Amino acid sequence: MNELIKVGMADLKVCKAPDGLTTLGLGSCVGICIWDAAAGVGGLAHIMLPDSTKIKNNSNIYKFADSAIDELIRELCEAGASRSRLKAKIAGGAQMFAFESQQAAMRVGLANVDAVREKLKKEGIPIVAEDTGGSHGRTIAFYPESGKLSIRAFDHPELII
Amino acid sequence: MSRIDFNNDNNEYFDVLREIGNIGAGNATSALAQMLGRKVELSVPKVRLLDFKDVGGAIGGEEQIMAGIYLLIEGAITGSMMFLLKKESAADLVAMLMGQPDRDPNAELGEIECSALKEIGNIITSSYLNAISSLTGLTVFPSVPSLCVDMAGAILSVPAIEFGMMCDKLLLIENKFQSGADGYLILVPDIDSYDKIFGALGM
Numbered sequence: 001m002n003e004l005i006k007v008g009m010a011d012l013k014v015c016k017a018p019d020g021l022t023t024l025g026l027g028s029c030v031g032i033c034i035w036d037a038a039a040g041v042g043g044l045a046h047i048m049l050p051d052s053t054k055i056k057n058n059s060n061i062y063k064f065a066d067s068a069i070d071e072l073i074r075e076l077c078e079a080g081a082s083r084s085r086l087k088a089k090i091a092g093g094a095q096m097f098a099f100e101s102q103q104a105a106m107r108v109g110l111a112n113v114d115a116v117r118e119k120l121k122k123e124g125i126p127i128v129a130e131d132t133g134g135s136h137g138r139t140i141a142f143y144p145e146s147g148k149l150s151i152r153a154f155d156h157p158e159l160i161i
Numbered sequence: 162m163s164r165i166d167f168n169n170d171n172n173e174y175f176d177v178l179r180e181i182g183n184i185g186a187g188n189a190t191s192a193l194a195q196m197l198g199r200k201v202e203l204s205v206p207k208v209r210l211l212d213f214k215d216v217g218g219a220i221g222g223e224e225q226i227m228a229g230i231y232l233l234i235e236g237a238i239t240g241s242m243m244f245l246l247k248k249e250s251a252a253d254l255v256a257m258l259m260g261q262p263d264r265d266p267n268a269e270l271g272e273i274e275c276s277a278l279k280e281i282g283n284i285i286t287s288s289y290l291n292a293i294s295s296l297t298g299l300t301v302f303p304s305v306p307s308l309c310v311d312m313a314g315a316i317l318s319v320p321a322i323e324f325g326m327m328c329d330k331l332l333l334i335e336n337k338f339q340s341g342a343d344g345y346l347i348l349v350p351d352i353d354s355y356d357k358i359f360g361a362l363g364m
Binding site for chain 1: 213214215223229312314317318
């Protein structure tokens with residue numbers, strides 16, 4: 001029986017097909033799915049903040065776009081993925097509350113998405129699909145076997161990218 | 162760094178935070194009861210120290226659709242505060258306030274309902290913060306509240322991210338209300354503010 005493995009906030013998991021990975025209620029955080037279709041290995045990181053180098057307390061590497069992607073690539077390769085075959089799909093980075101005074105913290109969703117795109121580009125991992133931004137939460141499920149990412153949201157139809 | 166030990170939630174500082182929750186929420190409950198013209202039950206406040214991976218499901222479950230009224234706190238104490246309730250409870254609360262007991266709790270929340278909810282959130286959180294301000298002698302300025310109806314996990318990610326900039330766990334003071342409609346009040350002071358609160362109380 002294939003399993004759907006749950007990934008929490010500031011968390012990261014790697015699985016082998018036919019298992020899948022899910023994270024529930026993504027808000028301003030970003031879910032990063034990276035996989036090697038040929039090896040049937042995939043991983044999901046749920047990051048909260050863009051940059052570990054800009055924050056003093058950065059011991060939790062799963063919390064940040066840059067350090068979580070590094071760790072995800074490392075764990076994927078350890079599980080048998082080929083570095084050169086890695087591809088990515090991303091979702092999340094919403095702005096949940098519309099504050100009138102545009103506080104920096106309220107734009108963190110966009111900053112997270114930008115940081116993820118930049119880091120993946122730097123690592124040479126193409127983003128083949130994404131569903132980011134907006135002002136709604138997302139529950140996502142990723143299946144390395146098919147490379148499909150399912151996105152469910154309140155008041156929105158299910159999206160498969 | 163803060164005096165709070167993030168690996169141990171059973172110390173005198175946490176007792177003080179619970180008391181702060183009690184006093185703040187006591188005042189907020191009176192305001193809510195007055196607004197609704199009915200009794201509001203308040204349960205014992207909880208001080209919760211959560212790993213981020215557990216935050217999403219901490220209140221109602223990650224995918225529970227909830228209404229969150231969120232505001233930032235500025236002044237001597239900084240941080241954020243949220244009034245969170247299930248979507249159906251939010252509809253019930255608005256119906257009680259607007260004197261429409263027969264309103265369908267599953268109906269969509271329209272502009273007027275959302276506006277009423279924000280106002281309820283505003284009054285409750287202001288009453289809470291007023292009590293904290295009087296107790297500590299520290300000034301507290303709440304921002305204009307913002308409303309979001311969505312999955313609990315997505316709503317809670319916002320204060321979690323705020324706190325995540327400073328810490329690897331989320332510390333919050335949680336109060337639960339019951340008045341036909343259940344609601345949660347969550348206070349998330351910034352790390353630095355905890356020491357200011359304790360200092361103001363002579364600890």
